[in-house]
Amino acid sequence: xxxxxxxxxxxxxxxxxxRWAHATEPGGIPQQTxxxxxxxxxxxxxxxxxxxxxxxxxxxxxxxxxxxxxxxKTTPVQGSFDVQGLLFVPGxxxxxxxxxxxxxxxxxTASIGAPVNVxxxxxxxxxxxxxxxxxxxxDSGFFVKSGLAVFAPDGSISGPTGNSGPGSPxxxxxxxxxxxxxxxxxxxxAAIYEExxxxxxxxxxxxxxxxxxxxxxxxxxxxxxxxxxxYYEGQVSNDRSSAFYNYALGTQRFTLLAAGGLVxxxxxxxxxxxxxxxxxxxxxxxxxxxxGVDSSSIPKGATVLATLSYRLWAPDDDAPxxxxxxx
Numbered sequence: 490x491x492x493x494x495x496x497x498x499x500x501x502x503x504x505x506x507x508r509w510a511h512a513t514e515p516g517g518i519p520q521q522t523x524x525x526x527x528x529x530x531x532x533x534x535x536x537x538x539x540x541x542x543x544x545x546x547x548x549x550x551x552x553x554x555x556x557x558x559x560x561x562k563t564t565p566v567q568g569s570f571d572v573q574g575l576l577f578v579p580g581x582x583x584x585x586x587x588x589x590x591x592x593x594x595x596x597x598t599a600s601i602g603a604p605v606n607v608x609x610x611x612x613x614x615x616x617x618x619x620x621x622x623x624x625x626x627x628d629s630g631f632f633v634k635s636g637l638a639v640f641a642p643d644g645s646i647s648g649p650t651g652n653s654g655p656g657s658p659x660x661x662x663x664x665x666x667x668x669x670x671x672x673x674x675x676x677x678x679a680a681i682y683e684e685x686x687x688x689x690x691x692x693x694x695x696x697x698x699x700x701x702x703x704x705x706x707x708x709x710x711x712x713x714x715x716x717x718x719x720y721y722e723g724q725v726s727n728d729r730s731s732a733f734y735n736y737a738l739g740t741q742r743f744t745l746l747a748a749g750g751l752v753x754x755x756x757x758x759x760x761x762x763x764x765x766x767x768x769x770x771x772x773x774x775x776x777x778x779x780x781g782v783d784s785s786s787i788p789k790g791a792t793v794l795a796t797l798s799y800r801l802w803a804p805d806d807d808a809p810x811x812x813x814x815x816x
Contacts, residue, residue: 514652514694514739520684520701520722521614521640521661523570525766525792527680527703528718529751532634532669534587534623537580538803542593542796544572550790554740554773555783566788568599574616580804586622591638593617597655611645613655618665630672638663638682642690650733651691659695660687674709676716683725693731697741700725707751714753718764721746727775740785741775747792759799767791 523546547570551563574593581588595613621636640663644656651658665682680703688695700723707716722745730736749766771789778784 514650514689514692514696514728514734520699521657521686522663522682522684522699522701523792524701524722524745525703525718525720525747525764525794527665527667527682527701528720528749528764528766529676529705529707529753529762529796530667530680530703531671531676531678531705532623532632532667533671534578534589534634535576535800536803537578539801540576540578540798541801542572542574542576542798544570544574544794544796546570546792546794548599548788548790548792550768550788552786553771553789554786556776556779556786564605565602566599566790568597570595570597572596575801583622586624589621589623591616591618591621595655599655609653609655611655612643614640614642614644614657614661616640621665630670630675632667632669632671634665634667634669636665638665649691651689658690661685676705676707676709676714678705679703680705688729688731692733694734695729695731697724697726697728699723705751707753712755714751714755714762716751717748718751718766719746719748720766737777739776740773740787743773743785743787744770745787745789746770749792759797761795761797763793763795765791765793 548568550566552566557563572593572595574591576589576591578589593616595616596611597613598610600608616638618636618638621634623632623634625632640657640661642656642658642660645654646656646658647654662685663682665680667678667680669676669678682701684699686696702721704719705716707714724741724743727741728738730738745768747766747768749764751762751764753760753762768789771787773785773787774783776783776785
């Protein structure tokens, strides 16, 4: 069974654990979803079955922003991540759409260089999307997929503010929409999704909404798939501070833009995809002023990601053998 249809779906979402350097809570809480994780994805759905995906990636970056630029020094940030996930496609339809569900558990290890010199290792909040619906729009080649994902606050949460580990002490709700053109080997897709966070259960601080857009333009030639990818990520609403921080604010707005490429190969029972991106624009602003300088900062760097996808079970695996049929 070819997984060419499954590969674009098997994409997990992961936290970047250098919290203090991203938008928001002083000490801080960043986006929950790694920018670009839906690069290579599509609105299509594979054949009914239970699929597993294993995703690993590394990020190499330097912190930038008004506060770091003012002192003329950069702080290196490095991270390695592993995600184990399941995609369930039972073959059900609802309102003309094909149903599926996803659950994924990320684990990360990361380090932040001088002058911070901090290392983080542990579980990120579990990601689950209990309902995803994909519509095929006739024979046009266009598909639309929508869903609602949730990050549960069950990760490695530690420290006086709950921000000292990869886990986050709050819920995140993430509506997702993917629009795709899938025809003649083309995958032209735009995945748009936004994070809405509840308040930190320890500090009461609430991170603003964070918008993502991941773009894919790949072409399949036989078993190979290649093409460019890109992503945008930005905070689009303000944080809400609390008395815990004496109403001080972390970064209120940030923008990241990146571009790169994807290569995938379909082995039949297993599909492998690798993509790499480089962030060419990173801006941050709006944090509390320290020493006359906006204290906003954000990492800017490169990501290399690999995904392995395969089917664990299919409905026909349980079908009884028909008499008189031999191979």
